């Protein structure tokens with residue numbers, strides 16, 4: 001199960017010199033094959049494009065609030081008592097506060113990937129005038145617990161919330177999953193909005209990320225689950241993105257490279273923007 005592997009207690013060390021070297025190597029190769037499009041997009045702002053972008057952004061997107069939730073945290077692994085405490089997961093059930101997440105075979109940790117991508121998404125959204133709230137901004141703390149992560153979105157009355165993760169299946173499977181709750185405490189109208197957010201995110205992931213829909217879980221890159229507290233407890237539109245499988249060589253090469261992470265971050269940001277623009281019509 002993806003959840004099990006994603007949330008399994010990782011035995012890996014956090015970023016070592018070995019993983020940094022591997023990441024740099026992966027970055028070099030991925031940059032050669034996949035970085036061009038991303039770079040061109042982000043730096044090609046002709047005056048015409050800039051005007052078009054600014055005029056479409058200001059009325060629709062400014063004033064919107066988005067919560068980004070980078071899964072897990074760097075300190076989770078060394079604070080097992082804290083992250084194993086039970087917290088509400090909605091509908092009278094409980095689960096553990098958080099888990100350590102998965103890691104690539106070379107030690108590159110999911111919690112690090114999640115924060116790197118979320119920070120890039122934050123920058124992209126802020127460039128469009130969107131207010132961004134992060135559930136964590138460093139990679140050395142513990143938690144916050146999954147119920148608190150949901151509450152941050154709820155309390156902000158966020159227009160959209162997105163949890164960002166990497167999965168840890170076996171090496172044979174690859175691809176992304178966009179996960180939504182079977183039902184949230186926000187009710188059916190909120191669930192419908194989460195479904196719209198899921199579809200928007202799926203579209204941009206397919207066209208921009210360089211990753212395929214998951215070959216090992218869900219249906220064509222979509223998944224509906226009832227065991228994720230952060231989604232169950234949300235009263236705002238929310239999805240969880242498993243960006244790729246960190247145990248798969250192809251996925252992890254992309255996920256470890258700055259150019260690959262830029263593509264993933266663009267896919268997430270553009271999915272959110274498409275959803276926000278859709279919702280305001």
Ligand code: ZN
Nearest residue numbers: 006071101165
């Ligand atoms: Zn995770």
